Amino acid sequence: xxxxxxxYSYSAQRQERRSALLVFFFIVLFAAVFWLIHTFLFxxxxxxxxxxxxxxxxxxxxxxTPLYKTSDxxxxxxxxxxPVTRGDLAVIGPEHPEASxxxxxxxxxxxxxxxxxxxxxxxxxxxxxxxxxxxxxxxMPGDTIYLEKSVLRIKTPESSHFLTEFEIINGEYxxxxxxxxxxxxxxxxxxxxxxxLTLGPNEYFVLCDNRxxxxxxxxxxxxxxxxxxxxxxxxxWPLSELGLLH
Numbered sequence: 693x694x695x696x697x698x699x700y701s702y703s704a705q706r707q708e709r710r711s712a713l714l715v716f717f718f719i720v721l722f723a724a725v726f727w728l729i730h731t732f733l734f735x736x737x738x739x740x741x742x743x744x745x746x747x748x749x750x751x752x753x754x755x756x757t758p759l760y761k762t763s764d765x766x767x768x769x770x771x772x773x774x775p776v777t778r779g780d781l782a783v784i785g786p787e788h789p790e791a792s793x794x795x796x797x798x799x800x801x802x803x804x805x806x807x808x809x810x811x812x813x814x815x816x817x818x819x820x821x822x823x824x825x826x827x828x829x830x831x832m833p834g835d836t837i838y839l840e841k842s843v844l845r846i847k848t849p850e851s852s853h854f855l856t857e858f859e860i861i862n863g864e865y866x867x868x869x870x871x872x873x874x875x876x877x878x879x880x881x882x883x884x885x886x887x888x889l890t891l892g893p894n895e896y897f898v899l900c901d902n903r904x905x906x907x908x909x910x911x912x913x914x915x916x917x918x919x920x921x922x923x924x925x926x927x928x929w930p931l932s933e934l935g936l937l938h
Contacts, residue, residue, distance in 0.1 A: 731759060735922055737783065739824070743900040743907060744826055745782075747865050753929035754826070754937065756783050756922035773922060776896070779861035780829045781937050783922040784898060784915065795818070826924055827908055828865070830857050831897025837884040839910065842869040842903035863938045867903040885909060896920065 694914040730736070748754070760782075761773040776782070785868040810922060831837045845854040872884055884903065895914035900907065911914060927933050 699802050700704045734912055735783070737824070737924070739826060740823075741825075741905075743902050743905045744828075745868055747901050748781075748826060748927070751930075752927055752933065752937070754783045754924050755926040755928060756924040758922045760920065776829060776832075776917070776920060776923075778829060778832050779857075779863050779865070781826055781924040782898065782920050783924060784827050785824050785919045785921045787912075787919070796868050824921060825836060825907070827898035828901055829896055829920070830861070830899050831891050831895075831909070831914070833891050833893050833895055836888060836890045836895070837882065837886075837897055838888040842867065842884040844897070844899065868904055870904045883910070894918075 711845055735756050735758060737756060739748050739750060739754065742750045757774070759773050761775060788844050830844050831846065832848075836847040836854075838845050838854075844857040846857060846860055847854045848860070869884065883906075890896075891914050894917045896917060897909045897914050899909060925937055927935060
């Protein structure tokens, strides 16, 4: 049979169908494996606001691990799980997360990865409150806390006096603060002070590093451990900031 007519033969058509099925199977397998890794081992996020400046900037790409547990949200003694530690940069899930199918989640994970978290075409992008955010865990269960001049004062259950967050947390980080207008009282939004509060079991107090914004526990109140989804530990973009996070 002449070569130009070979593609019309039954054997050639069967080989083409087989090749197409192999490509389709490979794509589905890759998406499934990537979704498993992305969901249970390492998750990539794009920082979408300046709320964590000066330590994370708008547009930074980071890696977080869901192998992370609070005192009772995941329980057990699994050695693979990292316990929540004061000072961690954590991925905080929305109070009312959007429902997503396994297929949508897998496709979103793959497209998000190859586009450096610029595109998630199957996500509901209508509401920012349905998306996870990065915040620093500062208050732990049992702490008595209050905010003064944008710095959290903490009295742990083992202590008889208050210390600043920087005296208690192991690890170096900086915060952005601003001088509020005269007469701006503690009961107003974006205040740099809060009243004294004792955290209950499995309650955490999270703050932005950019204390000029207030989309954190100053507005939400303490969050339950079930909203803590992952620990952010590595920045891979921009390359000039490549390295572990603190």
